[in-house]
Each structure stands twice: as structure tokens, then as C-alpha cells.
Amino acid sequence: GESVGLHLPTLSVQEGDNSIINCAYSNSASDYFIWYKQESGKGPQFIIDIRSNMDKRQGQRVTVLLNKTVKHLSLQIAATQPGDSAVYFCAEIRTGFQKLVFGTGTRLLVSP
Amino acid sequence: NAGVTQTPKFQVLKTGQSMTLQCAQDMNHNSMYWYRQDPGMGLRLIYYSASEGTTDKGEVPNGYNVSRLNKREFSLRLESAAPSQTSVYFCASSERALYGYTFGSGTRLTVV
Numbered sequence: 001g002e003s004v005g006l007h008l009p010t011l012s013v014q015e016g017d018n019s020i021i022n023c024a025y026s027n028s029a030s031d032y033f034i035w036y037k038q039e040s041g042k043g044p045q046f047i048i049d050i051r052s053n054m055d056k057r058q059g060q061r062v063t064v065l066l067n068k069t070v071k072h073l074s075l076q077i078a079a080t081q082p083g084d085s086a087v088y089f090c091a092e093i094r095t096g097f098q099k100l101v102f103g104t105g106t107r108l109l110v111s112p
Numbered sequence: 113n114a115g116v117t118q119t120p121k122f123q124v125l126k127t128g129q130s131m132t133l134q135c136a137q138d139m140n141h142n143s144m145y146w147y148r149q150d151p152g153m154g155l156r157l158i159y160y161s162a163s164e165g166t167t168d169k170g171e172v173p174n175g176y177n178v179s180r181l182n183k184r185e186f187s188l189r190l191e192s193a194a195p196s197q198t199s200v201y202f203c204a205s206s207e208r209a210l211y212g213y214t215f216g217s218g219t220r221l222t223v224v
Contacts, residue, residue: 034212043116043202043215044155089154099145099170100213104154 012109019080021106023073023090030092034100035064035075038087047075047088077108085110114138118203118216125193125223133188133219135203143206144186145170145213146178148199155202161186193223 013019025033031052036044050057050064050073057064063076073090087107091100119134137144145160147170157170161180175197177189186205190197200220204213 041217043204043217044213045215046212049212099157099160102147102155 009104010107010109012111013080015080015082015110015112017080019075019077019084019108019110021075021077021088021108023075023103025071025073025090025092025103027092027094027101028068028071029094031095032093033064033066033073034091035062035073036089036091036102037084038089038105040086044089080108080110082110082112084108116203116205116214116216118201118219120219121217122220123222125190125221127194127223129193130189130191131193132190133201133203133221134185135187135216136185137203137205137214138184139205139207139214140183141205141207141214142183143208144180145204145206146176146186146188147202147204148172148197149202149218150199158188158201190221193221195223197221198223 034049035047037047038044048059048062048064050066055066061078065074077084087105089102089105091102093100116137142163146158147155149155156172158172158176159170159178161167164183167178167180179187200218202218203216206213
């Protein structure tokens with residue numbers, strides 16, 4: 001069936017390092033992708049999105065890369081801070097469908 | 113602005129009891145969603161409402177019912193709670209799924 005998944009369940013980095021969180025998706029018809037951040041005890045929060053007609057999109061300290069050839073998505077966080085510690089989810093959707101499909105999440109741990 | 117408000121935040125039920133989880137959004141969004149989140153399972157869609165007056169099943173609808181009371185409110189009912197329904201429940205809303213979702217802060221439900 002269709003699925004969105006993550007390669008690394010936990011990523012530990014030092015403060016100031018750059019972090020890369022990866023995500024694989026199986027539905028080649030997906031054309032919109034979102035990264036969410038979920039802090040402990042809170043609901044997921046939108047970070048950044050990208051459409052399938054783009055390869056890269058940058059935000060504040062975050063960059064999302066999309067490789068449609070291998071169906072791979074990544075989230076890069078520059079100069080990672082302790083406040084970035086959270087679980088990160090990727091999600092995908094196809095135009096015309098009503099529902100986002102979420103991956104299982106990667107926990108990012110940032111040490112001071 | 114409150115965004116998406118869920119009540120209650122915590123609840124303990126005995127097996128067989130019933131309860132309704134409430135969700136309200138003040139962003140005039142058309143679509144609303146109920147997810148459950150279990151450790152290592154990511155977010156799984158229970159039910160969704162693409163617009164006022166419509167509801168549809170998601171991945172894991174068994175044991176649940178929903179009501180889209182009006183454009184603002186979307187409730188989730190457990191008619192006869194089971195321990196397998198112990199989870200964190202999130203409500204979300206969106207203008208359109210392609211614009212991403214706004215999540216509530218969740219309801220932590222324990223069924224004993």
C-alpha cells in the first residue's frame with residue numbers, strides 16, 4: 001500500500017551542528033509534501049512544505065530537498081539548537097485527495 | 113486566535129464506558145480531522161470531514177463515531193471504550209489539505 005516512512009528513528013546531534021532528517025515515500029503520484037515538528041506534549045506544527053515541481057525550498061534555518069527520482073525527502077536544519085529537539089514528521093498528499101499521509105517520525109535530540 | 117481547541121486534555125475511562133472528545137476551530141476551515149497517535153506508529157487517521165455535513169472513514173475508524181456539528185465543531189465519540197483505544201488523540205483542520213493542517217494540542221486518553 002501507499003506509505004511514507006523515515007529511515008532513522010532517533011538522531012542525536014550537538015548544538016551548532018547541521019541536522020538532516022530523511023523520509024522515503026512510495027506513492028509516485030504524491031505532489032505535495034510537508035514537514036511537521038512535534039514537541040513533547042504538543043500537537044504537530046507546520047515547518048515547511050514543498051510541491052513536486054520543486055527540488056528545494058528554504059525557510060529560516062530549514063531547507064527541504066525533494067528527489068522525485070528516488071522518492072526521497074529530507075529536512076535540513078542549520079545550526080541546530082536545543083529548542084529544535086522534537087519529533088519530526090514528513091507527510092504527503094496527492095492533488096484531489098483530502099488527506100495527508102504521515103510518516104512514523106524521527107526524534108531529534110540536541111545536546112548543549 | 114485560539115486555532116484548534118480540544119477538550120478534555122486528559123481522560124481516564126474504564127473499559128466499556130463512553131465519552132465524546134470535543135474539537136473546535138476558529139479559522140473558518142472547511143475540513144477537519146481526527147487522528148490517533150501511538151508510540152512508534154505515527155499519526156493515523158480515524159475520521160475526517162471534508163466539509164460541513166460530510167464525514168468519511170480514515171485508516172482506523174472501528175470503535176469510533178464522529179459528528180460534524182457545524183463548520184466549527186467536529187466531535188469524536190467512543191461508544192464502548194477498550195484498552196486498545198488508549199492513545200493520544202489529535203484534531204486538525206485545514207482550508208484545503210494542500211495548505212497543510214493546524215493541529216490541536218491533543219487529548220491523552222487512558223482506558224483501564
